[in-house]
Amino acid sequence: MQKHDYGSFAQALVDWFLLRGRDYPWRRTTDAWAILVSEIMLQQTTIPTVLGRYEAWLQQFPTPAHLAAADEQTALRSWEGLGYYRRVRALRAAAITITEQHGGVFPTEEAAIRALPGIGDYTVAAVLSFAYNRPAALVDTNVSRVFARVFNDASPVDAPATRKRHLALAAELVHSSNPRAYNSALMELGQTICTTGTPSCMLCPVREFCRAETPAELPVKLPKKDTLSAEHHDLWCLSERGLLLEKQPGGKRHEGMYRLPQRPANEVQTLPLLGIQKYSVTRYKVTRYLHLAPANTVPQGKEEFIPTDKLPEIPMASPDRKLITKHLH
Ligand code: SF4
Numbered sequence: 001m002q003k004h005d006y007g008s009f010a011q012a013l014v015d016w017f018l019l020r021g022r023d024y025p026w027r028r029t030t031d032a033w034a035i036l037v038s039e040i041m042l043q044q045t046t047i048p049t050v051l052g053r054y055e056a057w058l059q060q061f062p063t064p065a066h067l068a069a070a071d072e073q074t075a076l077r078s079w080e081g082l083g084y085y086r087r088v089r090a091l092r093a094a095a096i097t098i099t100e101q102h103g104g105v106f107p108t109e110e111a112a113i114r115a116l117p118g119i120g121d122y123t124v125a126a127v128l129s130f131a132y133n134r135p136a137a138l139v140d141t142n143v144s145r146v147f148a149r150v151f152n153d154a155s156p157v158d159a160p161a162t163r164k165r166h167l168a169l170a171a172e173l174v175h176s177s178n179p180r181a182y183n184s185a186l187m188e189l190g191q192t193i194c195t196t197g198t199p200s201c202m203l204c205p206v207r208e209f210c211r212a213e214t215p216a217e218l219p220v221k222l223p224k225k226d227t228l229s230a231e232h233h234d235l236w237c238l239s240e241r242g243l244l245l246e247k248q249p250g251g252k253r254h255e256g257m258y259r260l261p262q263r264p265a266n267e268v269q270t271l272p273l274l275g276i277q278k279y280s281v282t283r284y285k286v287t288r289y290l291h292l293a294p295a296n297t298v299p300q301g302k303e304e305f306i307p308t309d310k311l312p313e314i315p316m317a318s319p320d321r322k323l324i325t326k327h328l329h
Contacts, residue, residue, distance in 0.1 A: 022188060039123050044087070060078055076089075130180055155220065236293060243324065246304075258316045
């Protein structure tokens with residue numbers, strides 16, 4: 001695509017989106033807090049999953065002040081099932097800053113939004129664009145795929161130099177008077193028409209500008225990192241005091257959440273095996289062996305017995321929740 005086509009490209013996307021854009025709850029609002037919540041949820045969770053949780057979450061925490069007033073355990077419990085719990089910690093930290101430093105009113109200045117804890121460049125741009133309709137450059141994986149194809153660019157999309165170039169391109173291309181619709185359109189084009197594999201070029205609103213010669217072969221990516229495996233040995237220790245669990249210490253990925261206690265393999269080899277759980281998380285293929293421990297097992301470190309009627313209230317990652325639910329019933 002030539003530079004003189006940039007304006008027509010952006011307008012074609014906006015026109016298409018205004019006619020055919022999907023109706024998501026976060027597109028019906030310009031409330032910056034609601035936009036921030038949607039952006040943080042959508043970072044590592046699919047749209048269908050977020051659709052099932054977003055409105056209920058906003059009912060529980062309709063303003064930054066509501067989340068700031070909740071303790072961390074309540075926030076973690078509410079996030080359960082969405083994964084990547086550092087996101088809800090970041091959201092709560094931002095809510096506390098908005099409440100304490102901005103009187104509970106979401107800031108409108110870019111510098112103040114950027115200064116919120118745990119909010120990165122992409123999220124700042126998303127809030128500026130979707131809440132305040134400002135021409136901010138937004139590039140996610142969908143947008144970088146569209147750019148690679150429209151410009152017939154075979155450089156790896158995940159390489160830092162390509163990312164930088166795409167960000168500069170996004171800033172140049174953004175629609176000046178309707179950046180909100182333009183950015184939504186660009187992402188939606190990648191989600192629904194310019195998809196991975198073979199795109200639906202016949203339905204594409206910007207096909208006249210596209211230079212892709214073999215779109216199914218684009219984008220090119222850097223070689224994938226190897227998958228790693230991890231094995232854990234968990235204890236199942238149920239007594240009249242409750243179920244033995246460990247509260248994860250500070251600095252761990254699941255800080256503040258509970259999990260079944262773990263032991264080295266050589267300490268559990270004589271215990272009966274209750275079950276095996278397998279799942280993937282990031283680059284890891286995890287296998288967990290669940291061993292039946294005597295009811296008089298002595299808690300170590302941050303381990304404690306939690307009464308079984310309290311288990312629904314405490315936060316834990318989905319694999320633990322599933323394992324415990326399965327073996328309690
Ligand atoms: S014409 Fe095809 S490859 Fe090009 S942007 Fe549209 S859907 Fe993607």
